[in-house]
Amino acid sequence: MSNPLTMKLEQFTRFSIAERARLDALAAHPTQTFATGQVILSEGQKAGSIHLVLSGFALRSKTLQDGSRQILAFLIPGDLCDIEVFVLQGMDHDIVAMERTICTLIPIGEMERLLSEYSTLTRALWWSTMTDSAVLRSRIIGQGRRDARERMAHIFYEVLIRYRMIGQGAGDGYSFPLTQQDLADATGMTPIHANRTLQQLRSEGLVEFAIGRLRVLDADGLKQAARFESNYLHLDRTERDADVSGRAGDLA
């Protein structure tokens, strides 16, 4: 079966049989399972292997000296936690599992071999890191120029799209195991204000946010509320997000 990384990268490239097999084989490596709340990688750490999320949900977070925390990104299946190890000396933030999360550990050497062997893969991975950067930029725009409601809607919508990229989130919502406190740390507000903002989105009939799960009731409305601009995700081969209510099946 196709691993979620393959699925994600296929948004961008069409792989040969050999490349695809090689990529899928990554999931065969030994895995490590992390419990809810467990730290996958902590600031300063430099692991000997690269962590690929196979299933579950994790996030990048940074805690400042005064205790305030900022959530930087969400990691869903198919995301690499730390390709940075290739070149940087250590993590500059933490990665924490928000539900039972399984990672494949890819030895650095193995990854290096893979990259030198298949230049298509190198490009695909590069694409992946570039779109990650684009997501970071879009979040800066959000924090700088969007109000609380728009920011929260934007996060919900972005995660929805990303789930759909790996062929999930079509049914009744998707796994989004955050507390309102976490949500506040992601959007840069206080938990109180996050609560009220959430209530607003609920009352507008856009989303339902039960603990651990988000259900998008009105995707178009949510997109509008977020003032979402689609182009930054650089989806080459997909329908983009014109039809989010649509079929997950034909992404593969």
Place this chain on the structure above:
Amino acid sequence: MSNPLTMKLEQFTRFSIAERARLDALAAHPTQTFATGQVILSEGQKAGSIHLVLSGFALRSKTLQDGSRQILAFLIPGDLCDIEVFVLQGMDHDIVAMERTICTLIPIGEMERLLSEYSTLTRALWWSTMTDSAVLRSRIIGQGRRDARERMAHIFYEVLIRYRMIGQGAGDGYSFPLTQQDLADATGMTPIHANRTLQQLRSEGLVEFAIGRLRVLDADGLKQAARFESNYLHLDRTERDADVSGRAGDLA
């Protein structure tokens, strides 16, 4: 003479004579000069060559439909505007020159050859994009968890450090050709509030901000005011920022 890209990358790697020569030779390519305010690359555009800033000052900016603008990053000599062209279909934001700015245009093919030829360079460039991401993340932290004064101080300090990485900014401040409107767009405030925040930093004796030029009067104070955390820049070979008042000369 060494081009600013070489200088920057040497923060991370030590190059062989051949590699260094090859890298320096990039500056020999045809250049293009942009006037103040001129758009170097605009959203949606996909140029046939990669733009490397040789001298001047530019920024990445994104204008939303409602006219509000967010400045995403500053580009100083040694920065690449659009390595993304390798893998993405086009720019998702604009790049604008803020003073007379000279770019080398490196044909994509040439860059590809360079990368396949010298794996050290590939790594070094990878390091560069990774640190760029780290800067983006730090800005998210800023927008989310720092107040106006801290945000502005942070931007000033970050640019100071980055200038020092390329061996500049030691004397009486550095080129920072922004209006208060631009500063507001970078920090996510209104120009009025940017003005007042700036006045505060001035009255505290931390900086002087004449038009087009920033002078840091009290680097340590500024760092403190920004609640700056040094590690995210991943400076391997330099003194980091322990001694910002110090000597630019021995960076090379």
Place this chain on the structure above:
DNA sequence: CGTCGGATTGAAGATACTCAACATGAGTGG
């Protein structure tokens, strides 16, 4: 049944925004 983490509500206060006026300086045309 009590405790505990999360969610929710209220009210007061701070930070940052809006709107509007005014100052300053560079550049332009009469």
Place this chain on the structure above:
DNA sequence: CCACTCATGTTGAGTATCTTCAATCCGACG
């Protein structure tokens, strides 16, 4: 040389958004 415009910077006053500090509620779990 002066009047004019225009972009930038500055200041004031009123307002909105978001925060702080409480208190309360609720369901899960021992």
